[in-house]
């Protein structure tokens with residue numbers, strides 16, 4: 001596996017691959033790899049001839065006071081894991097390489113960015129949209145793989161790709177979980193053993209609402225209250241939001257309709273760690289609802 005650290009070299013490499021008729025997949029990440037990241041790299045391997053993983057802890061997507069400084073980093077370990085998962089190139093530019101002195105451009109995606117994560121993390125999606133666009137321009141991919149774990153982010157990226165005419169296919173891969181249901185996250189290393197155990201409540205909250213939908217419940221607030229009630233079982237948890245929305249638009253109707261795909265979303269803080277998770281569920285027709 002090759003390590004590339006400059007945008008110029010990355011663009012030259014990508015151009016050569018394209019000229020040789022090779023299909024490029026990119027997996028954008030902030031590193032400190034776990035099975036979730038590696039599953040995206042393996043998926044990319046199936047989709048393309050050349051797999052580029054980007055590793056950049058992007059300061060502009062952290063809101064003031066968030067964990068940018070202490071975000072876990074380990075380039076040596078990440079290189080080994082990426083290579084073993086089938087990555088051809090690790091693109092790991094420095095801060096100065098991405099945002100040199102005098103850098104002055106940001107990208108704002110309106111609408112979809114304004115609720116949920118956007119409301120709780122000011123500037124987050126502007127940082128995400130800007131870095132994703134820059135990484136696309138550096139790596140020139142045909143396809144980009146993102147995790148369902150950050151559902152709202154996948155919608156922001158889809159909007160960005162549509163609006164700026166990036167000729168890139170967006171693939172969303174399922175969330176990889178620990179055996180007890182906790183979604184894998186680089187931030188899980190912040191959790192104390194006690195917090196780690198309690199953090200599984202996010203998954204239980206999603207499961208509870210998922211079952212309700214499968215049983216025929218369509219009222220949004222019933223789903224939200226069920227998730228909140230589950231989350232409140234852990235008093236140490238501070239809820240940012242529990243929500244149910246139409247999966248692709250994030251609209252929140254009073255009632256969902258048969259056939260719609262609902263995204264259930266939770267975000268909560270436990271100690272100093274903020275965790276998010278989500279689940280997708282299709283609303284059954286009245287006849288198909290299970291008892």
Ligand code: AMP
Pocket residue numbers: 028029030031035036037039040145146147148149150173174175176177183184185186
């Ligand atoms: P991050 O390094 O946290 O910015 O994540 C990089 C990519 O990995 C994003 O597309 C995430 O959605 C995805 N990702 C993070 N956690 C998981 C997980 N548990 N399962 C699948 N994908 C994930």
